[in-house]
Amino acid sequence: MLEADLHRLAQWLRLLGQDVLLLKGPINKAEVIKHYDRVFITTSKKLEGHFKAWGISYLLLPKDEWKAQLCLIVKHFRIEPALKLNRCYHCNSELNPVDREEVKDRIPPAVYIFGQDFTLCPNCGKVYWKGSHHDALRQTLKEILACC
Ligand SMILES: [Zn+2]
Numbered sequence: 001m002l003e004a005d006l007h008r009l010a011q012w013l014r015l016l017g018q019d020v021l022l023l024k025g026p027i028n029k030a031e032v033i034k035h036y037d038r039v040f041i042t043t044s045k046k047l048e049g050h051f052k053a054w055g056i057s058y059l060l061l062p063k064d065e066w067k068a069q070l071c072l073i074v075k076h077f078r079i080e081p082a083l084k085l086n087r088c089y090h091c092n093s094e095l096n097p098v099d100r101e102e103v104k105d106r107i108p109p110a111v112y113i114f115g116q117d118f119t120l121c122p123n124c125g126k127v128y129w130k131g132s133h134h135d136a137l138r139q140t141l142k143e144i145l146a147c148c
Contacts, residue, residue: 001038008066013073015137017084020092032056071148081145083137085128088121095119095128103127
């Protein structure tokens with residue numbers, strides 16, 4: 001569970017297959033208690049105080065750039081640092097495999113021809129596919145983790 005301003009971090013954690021929700025708006029006890037079984041990730045010392053008082057699991061991150069924060073989280077939770085690509089990185093839903101014909105009108109023609117392993121988000125309707133953009137993501141991930 002992350003604060004809304006950590007959205008970049010949330011997207012990357014979802015690429016690694018992690019179930020990550022972003023808390024939108026002001027953070028209050030009622031909202032936090034609803035998700036008591038999650039670990040809250042925050043950069044706020046003030047919130048840390050609240051989480052302690054409410055008995056909520058949390059991880060306090062330094063106010064650093066998202067790459068350094070991602071490193072800390074991967075280490076802290078011993079997350080396998082590999083792209084899983086099984087979750088929608090926009091909305092966190094698990095993706096379903098889909099036939100390219102079913103999403104033909106939602107993807108560029110070149111993707112229709114060259115894309116592979118299409119998946120569809122059942123929640124927001126975003127279409128994903130395997131392609132060269134994954135190499136770029138893998139490279140970025142490698143660079144980030146090399147600095148841990
Ligand atoms: Zn989605």
